[in-house]
Amino acid sequence: MLNILLLGIGQCGNRILDAINHLSLGGGRFSKYYSQQQYVSNVQTIAINTALNDLKELKHTRAKDRVHIPYLHGVGANRNIGKQCFIENRDMILRTIEERGNFDVAFVITSASGGTGSSFTPLLVKELKERYSFPIYSIIVLPFREEGTLYMQNAAFCLQELRETSVDGVILVDNQFLKQAGKDIKTAYDSINRMVADRFLFLIRALDSEMMMVTDLGDFNTLMASGARLATFGFAKGGKNQSIKDVIKESMSPRGLLFSTQPYEEAVRAMIIIQGDKKYLDINEITSEVETLSSNVGHVFKGVLIRNREEPQVLTIFSLSASEELDKFYLEAIEAIKKEKEQKERTKSQKEVANDLFKGIEPEY
Numbered sequence: 001m002l003n004i005l006l007l008g009i010g011q012c013g014n015r016i017l018d019a020i021n022h023l024s025l026g027g028g029r030f031s032k033y034y035s036q037q038q039y040v041s042n043v044q045t046i047a048i049n050t051a052l053n054d055l056k057e058l059k060h061t062r063a064k065d066r067v068h069i070p071y072l073h074g075v076g077a078n079r080n081i082g083k084q085c086f087i088e089n090r091d092m093i094l095r096t097i098e099e100r101g102n103f104d105v106a107f108v109i110t111s112a113s114g115g116t117g118s119s120f121t122p123l124l125v126k127e128l129k130e131r132y133s134f135p136i137y138s139i140i141v142l143p144f145r146e147e148g149t150l151y152m153q154n155a156a157f158c159l160q161e162l163r164e165t166s167v168d169g170v171i172l173v174d175n176q177f178l179k180q181a182g183k184d185i186k187t188a189y190d191s192i193n194r195m196v197a198d199r200f201l202f203l204i205r206a207l208d209s210e211m212m213m214v215t216d217l218g219d220f221n222t223l224m225a226s227g228a229r230l231a232t233f234g235f236a237k238g239g240k241n242q243s244i245k246d247v248i249k250e251s252m253s254p255r256g257l258l259f260s261t262q263p264y265e266e267a268v269r270a271m272i273i274i275q276g277d278k279k280y281l282d283i284n285e286i287t288s289e290v291e292t293l294s295s296n297v298g299h300v301f302k303g304v305l306i307r308n309r310e311e312p313q314v315l316t317i318f319s320l321s322a323s324e325e326l327d328k329f330y331l332e333a334i335e336a337i338k339k340e341k342e343q344k345e346r347t348k349s350q351k352e353v354a355n356d357l358f359k360g361i362e363p364e365y
């Protein structure tokens with residue numbers, strides 16, 4: 001049995017954690033009070049936030065799993081304030097985690113672009129890596145590109161700082177890429193969060209299964225250690241009449257991925273985990289799809305989980321060596337940073353002009 005630590009930081013991280021808890025507790029409104037998590041593994045979840053209201057909004061996360069860092073109402077997208085706030089509360093946060101026991105792996109979920117999650121996460125990962133030897137993965141949500149210069153700037157710095165720590169891998173989720181998920185912002189968030197939850201639960205189940213032909217945490221760690229320590233997930237659920245080959249293909253298509261990537265060109269390793277009733281899992285089709293993928297990306301870890309009477313589902317994980325989309329994102333972020341700088345300079349020079357104008361002048365009455 002694996003011991004898994006799952007942290008959700010800031011509003012976005014909290015909400016995705018809540019979606020995972022919702023799914024893992026079976027989905028009922030009151031299930032958090034009486035249900036057991038549907039994991040084989042021991043999964044400890046903690047939601048951390050500076051905004052009390054964000055924590056109160058969570059519906060499926062138990063009160064003991066919510067940690068409020070006293071700081072007004074969030075840090076207002078200011079990463080400097082966020083970092084200071086983390087440093088002041090570091091010991092309390094680390095103690096809370098330590099009290100939860102020993103772990104085999106941890107996942108930290110956050111948006112890259114807000115203030116709290118994006119500033120806490122790199123610092124927390126660094127502290128945890130210094131104390132523990134288990135691998136730590138970060139699930140990072142990129143902003144909608146039109147959300148403004150501050151968010152773009154935050155996201156770029158958050159990613160950079162995170163990649164300077166010894167984080168074992170960054171799993172990318174891109175709101176912009178997934179924006180078709182809902183007509184309005186609330187439905188889009190809810191569906192994106194649910195997409196991440198679906199994939200995460202599937203992964204945990206697959207890593208902690210005792211069936212034949214499964215992938216385990218060791219395989220996952222090897223997969224994530226390749227390339228640029230960047231990765232993303234794909235997923236698809238097949239209908240009764242869909243061939244397993246099509247379900248595998250769909251999981252790797254833009255409809256299944258969480259971040260825009262060209263798996264055949266940008267991935268260096270992959271993992272494919274297939275689950276469902278035996279009658280859907282044609283071994284020849286599976287082998288031929290895995291072979292096609294491995295001839296392009298190198299090694300592909302493969303796992304098959306037989307689940308009676310269940311329709312086929314496929315999770316694909318790609319570790320990337322390059323990302324055209326991320327390069328583009330960084331360029332946009334640099335433009336955003338320049339714009340912020342220009343605005344600051346304009347404000348400064350306006351102040352100086354005003355100071356000059358008033359120099360030596362006293363009010364006359």
Ligand SMILES: Nc1nc2c(ncn2[C@@H]2O[C@H](COP(=O)(O)OP(=O)(O)OP(=O)(O)O)[C@@H](O)[C@H]2O)c(=O)[nH]1
Nearest residue numbers: 010011012015074075076077111114115116117143
């Ligand atoms: N997918 C998804 N994205 C979200 C959600 N809530 C917020 N975001 C995104 O997260 C970013 C804002 O970060 P938040 O997580 O709200 O910020 P925070 O960490 O709470 O930081 P502060 O509020 O500044 O203290 C924006 O890019 C939003 O689009 C959510 O529920 N799902």
Ligand SMILES: [Mg+2]
Nearest residue numbers: 011051054074
């Ligand atoms: Mg917030």
